[in-house]
Amino acid sequence: MFNFLINKLKAHPRKIVFTEGTDPRILEASARLLSGTFLTPVLVGNPDEVQKAAEEAGFNIRGAEIMDPENFPEMEKMVSTLVELRKGKMTEEDCRKNLKKGNYFGTMLVKMGYADALLGGATYSTADTVRPALQIIKTKPGSKIVSSCFILVRPSATGENEVLAMADCAINIKPTEDELVEIALETANTARTFGIDPKIAFLSYSTMGSGKGEDVDKMRNACEKAKAAAPELAIDGELQFDAAVSPNVAHTKCPESKVAGHANTFIFPDINAGNIGYKIAQRLGSFDAYGPILQGLNAPINDLSRGCNAMEVYSMAIITAGLVD
Ligand SMILES: CC(C)(COP(=O)(O)OP(=O)(O)OC[C@H]1O[C@@H](n2cnc3c(N)ncnc32)[C@H](O)[C@@H]1OP(=O)(O)O)[C@@H](O)C(=O)NCCC(=O)NCCS
Numbered sequence: 001m002f003n004f005l006i007n008k009l010k011a012h013p014r015k016i017v018f019t020e021g022t023d024p025r026i027l028e029a030s031a032r033l034l035s036g037t038f039l040t041p042v043l044v045g046n047p048d049e050v051q052k053a054a055e056e057a058g059f060n061i062r063g064a065e066i067m068d069p070e071n072f073p074e075m076e077k078m079v080s081t082l083v084e085l086r087k088g089k090m091t092e093e094d095c096r097k098n099l100k101k102g103n104y105f106g107t108m109l110v111k112m113g114y115a116d117a118l119l120g121g122a123t124y125s126t127a128d129t130v131r132p133a134l135q136i137i138k139t140k141p142g143s144k145i146v147s148s149c150f151i152l153v154r155p156s157a158t159g160e161n162e163v164l165a166m167a168d169c170a171i172n173i174k175p176t177e178d179e180l181v182e183i184a185l186e187t188a189n190t191a192r193t194f195g196i197d198p199k200i201a202f203l204s205y206s207t208m209g210s211g212k213g214e215d216v217d218k219m220r221n222a223c224e225k226a227k228a229a230a231p232e233l234a235i236d237g238e239l240q241f242d243a244a245v246s247p248n249v250a251h252t253k254c255p256e257s258k259v260a261g262h263a264n265t266f267i268f269p270d271i272n273a274g275n276i277g278y279k280i281a282q283r284l285g286s287f288d289a290y291g292p293i294l295q296g297l298n299a300p301i302n303d304l305s306r307g308c309n310a311m312e313v314y315s316m317a318i319i320t321a322g323l324v325d
């Protein structure tokens with residue numbers, strides 16, 4: 001599934017920071033990455049503790065770099081760089097305190113070029129993983145917000161993977177109409193990267209006016225704005241999930257829609273729906289979930305679900321570093 005990213009990394013090997021260097025899932029994924037030699041793990045933590053955790057868990061992490069915020073030779077330079085970046089928003093004392101934590105320290109390792117990418121969130125919450133990136137790395141030119149998308153993969157009976165994209169399941173709590181448009185267009189790009197020809201459904205509890213309410217209006221308006229912004233894309237809404245994915249239901253509820261019944265890229269109205277929706281697909285629908293993949297950020301930094309396993313960490317590391325331009 002991710003061979004295209006592995007091949008890219010083989011041509012340009014990278015370094016990826018893991019902010020939770022003693023977590024057994026991170027250590028297992030690191031050992032696996034080290035055997036591939038295309039991605040060097042940079043494990044944040046005390047070297048003795050990281051080595052001890054690796055030995056106890058039985059993983060060989062020879063070749064990994066271990067960086068300890070308590071003993072980092074360039075810490076003074078890092079503090080002054082962060083003070084400058086957060087001028088008026090963080091005092092020097094705040095910066096020193098924050099840089100003792102793996103999330104801020106790791107993000108600054110990327111910002112200052114010690115590493116190419118970062119993956120965190122095995123134990124940190126999404127907010128604590130993403131906040132340093134929002135504050136320090138910022139949005140890339142042309143993006144107003146950072147959003148996120150999940151790629152969901154399920155092997156099908158025909159042997160071909162079923163691949164879907166879902167957004168925003170992790171970052172923007174109550175996106176506005178314009179933010180939903182940006183989320184949809186970014187997600188279409190991410191979907192294409194993973195081989196999906198995006199058919200985008202703006203999801204709701206209503207199909208084409210069958211239900212009423214301001215949340216319905218928001219999804220319909222956002223859908224119309226997205227169509228106007230990207231007329232070349234297949235976009236429709238507002239659609240209920242059954243109308244979006246089932247040709248039979250689509251035939252009954254909205255036979256004129258070209259997206260309904262065949263949608264593969266789903267835009268949720270808010271994070272409640274999105275986060276619950278992707279976890280239902282993952283836990284009850286037998287989909288593997290890769291994400292949240294951050295979109296619109298100025299450097300490749302990604303989050304993990306705290307419920308992740310070592311194989312998901314391994315795949316997310318490849319996705320994160322493989323998306324470096
Ligand atoms: C992402 C999130 C942590 C940001 O919230 P926050 O830290 O309270 O954000 P703040 O409003 O204090 O903003 C912090 C900085 O991030 C920036 N920011 C916040 N949200 C942003 C977004 N979506 N895109 C770009 N920048 C953003 C702000 O502009 C601000 O920058 P500044 O300090 O340089 O001015 C918050 O939206 C959140 O908790 N989202 C849900 C996370 C979650 O629980 N997901 C479920 C599990 S995956």
Ligand SMILES: CC(=O)OP(=O)(O)O
Binds near residue numbers: 292307
């Ligand atoms: C993405 C997500 O839901 O993360 P967590 O499970 O860690 O809250």
